[in-house]
Amino acid sequence: MKAFLGMGLLGSNFVKAMLRKGDKVQVWNRTTSKAKALEVDGAKAFDNIIDAVKGVDVIHLTLKDDDTVNEILEAASTGFKPGVMIIDHTTTSAKGAVERTATWKAKGFTYLHAPVFMGPSNALESSGYMLVSGNQEVIGSVTPELSKMTGxxxxxxxxxxxxxGIKLIGNLFLLSLTAGLSDTLALAKALDISPADVATLFESWNPGAGMPARFNKIIAGDFSKPSWELNMARKDAGLMMSAANEEGMTLTLIPAIAAAMDSWIAKGHGTDDWSVIAKDNL
Structure with a gap:
């Protein structure tokens, strides 16, 4: 028997997938109706969080943030079975995960943070990625359980x-990617180019395919053999900003990138590869 606390889109679909695999799941959500909605799928919903965790061997969480996780676990704790395993899929701070691992261990329980790169459809299909780190004996004991939940x-x-930390790094990249796409659409609009035409470009030319090679070039730390000189990249950034400004469009990322480029050019790196702007972060 297991419990799942937090019936948002991700949590609800995790529960549906568990039920389809034959698991018995007790569910709770602050908004009770979201938990009750899963009874048609075979879950047992509880109004009281303490009742929801009674008798279970494993408790899964998908909540909002560190404070919410701490609050909910504390509220449920009087119902915990001795030695219960707590598996938290919430995106939280690394510090919070470390503190919770120690706090619940001191109380006789096992806490494991297992954040995910999974949307609701992934949770339902058991695809995507789940991340873990920490006590390897603990991880080994729950690997079969977690492997059923993810690709x-x-x-x-x-x-x-x-x-x-890895989860936050990945999310940072996703935020940056979306902001970059927003700038792409803004420049396209300024240049009177349709989103459909931009989509046609990306169907043939996929810049994302070169990301691993670009990243490896950056972490190697050798910027002396440019594929795109910093001076030339800065010139293009200027053209982008000018075109957008002329049509009253706002770019989110490019002005900040241009400022970083200017700083490195002033240091004498204009003929280096433009990725030298990442050098101080190595």
Whole structure:
């Protein structure tokens, strides 16, 4: 028997997938109707969080943030079975994950942070990626459980909180990517180019395919053999900003990138590869 706390889009679909695999699941949500809606799928919903966790061996969470996780676990704790396993899929701070691991261990319970790169459809289909790190014996004991929930389980080793940090790094990239796409659409609008035409470009030319090679070039730290000189990249950034400004369009990322480029050009790196702007972060 297991419990699942937090019936948002992700949590609800995790529960549906568990039920389809034959698991018995007790569910709770602050908004009770979201938990009750899963009874038609076979879940047992509870109004009281303490009742929801009574008798279960594993408790899964998908909540909002560190404070919410701490609040909900504390509220439920009087119903915990001795030695219960708490598996938290919430995106939280690395510090919070480390602190919770120690706090609940001291109380006789096991807490494991297992954040995900999964949307609601992934949760339902058991696809996507789940991340873990920390006590390898603990991780080994729940690997069969977690592997059923995801397409791939990524173990980042014994360091507590590393999975949390990796999750935030991945989300940062997704935020940056979306902001970059927003700038792309803004420049296209300024140049009177349709989104459909931009989509046609990306159907043939996929810049994302070169991301691993670009990243490896950056972390190698050699910027002396440019594929795109910083001076030339800065010139193009200027053209982008001018075209957008002329049509009253706002670019989100490019002005900040241009400012970083200017700083590195002033340091004498204008003929280096433009990715030198990442050098200080190595």
């Amino acid at each position: 791939k389980l990524l173990n980042f080793g014994p360091e507590e909180g590393k999975a949390s």
